[in-house]
Amino acid sequence: MRGFLSDCHKIETLAGEIYQRLAVDAAYAPEVRSVFQKLGGDERAHARQIDLVMQAPEKELDAVGKIAWESIDAAVQLAEGMVRALDHRCLGEEEALRLAVEMEQQFVKVHVNNAMHFYNQRLAALFAGLGAHDQEHLDRLRECLKWWHSERKPRLRQS
Numbered sequence: 001m002r003g004f005l006s007d008c009h010k011i012e013t014l015a016g017e018i019y020q021r022l023a024v025d026a027a028y029a030p031e032v033r034s035v036f037q038k039l040g041g042d043e044r045a046h047a048r049q050i051d052l053v054m055q056a057p058e059k060e061l062d063a064v065g066k067i068a069w070e071s072i073d074a075a076v077q078l079a080e081g082m083v084r085a086l087d088h089r090c091l092g093e094e095e096a097l098r099l100a101v102e103m104e105q106q107f108v109k110v111h112v113n114n115a116m117h118f119y120n121q122r123l124a125a126l127f128a129g130l131g132a133h134d135q136e137h138l139d140r141l142r143e144c145l146k147w148w149h150s151e152r153k154p155r156l157r158q159s
Contacts (some may be wrong), residue, residue, distance in 0.1 A: 001058075007076055008072070008110070009047055009051060009054065010079075011076055011107065012046040012050060013039075013047045014082075015041075015079055016044040018045060018083060019039045019043060020036075020037045021086050022086075022091070022096050027090065029093065031144065031151075032093050032096075033117075035140055035141065035144045036096075036100075039140070048131065050126075071106070075107055075109070078106050079103060082103060093148060093152065094145070097144055097148060098145065101138060101142060101145065104138040107130075107137075108131055111130040111131035129131070
């Protein structure tokens with residue numbers, strides 16, 4: 001169980017780092033940076049929630065019936081891949097938004113799929129809440145991407 005929580009904490013921490021790095025890219029429109037800033041704060045808050053759960057006694061954490069490990073592994077690999085991409089090059093606004101959408105889609109799978117497998121109702125509620133937040137993030141990113149296509153992209157073509 002602690003391994004699962006550790007992986008979830010890693011996902012949230014990596015996502016917070018990714019969004020923070022994207023939020024400070026001066027090449028991005030203020031609207032895009034604002035979205036990344038908000039999501040980065042949310043992801044750091046999620047990591048703190050999971051950190052608090054990990055401090056619970058082991059008997060309280062032994063509450064999982066079945067974990068979808070493949071969704072967790074895919075989320076970790078996706079987040080680590082995005083960090084590597086940021087380490088080696090600057091991402092354009094559209095690419096950053098698209099990769100963030102892909103990442104959040106995977107996070108939704110992790111949290112929602114695993115929320116259904118907790119025997120402990122408190123943990124189930126936590127992961128259901130994380131899944132709901134990830135869905136909100138996904139919706140916000142999709143809205144930002146639509147805005148980018150309607151407002152920002154035409155300006156970039158005219159330049």
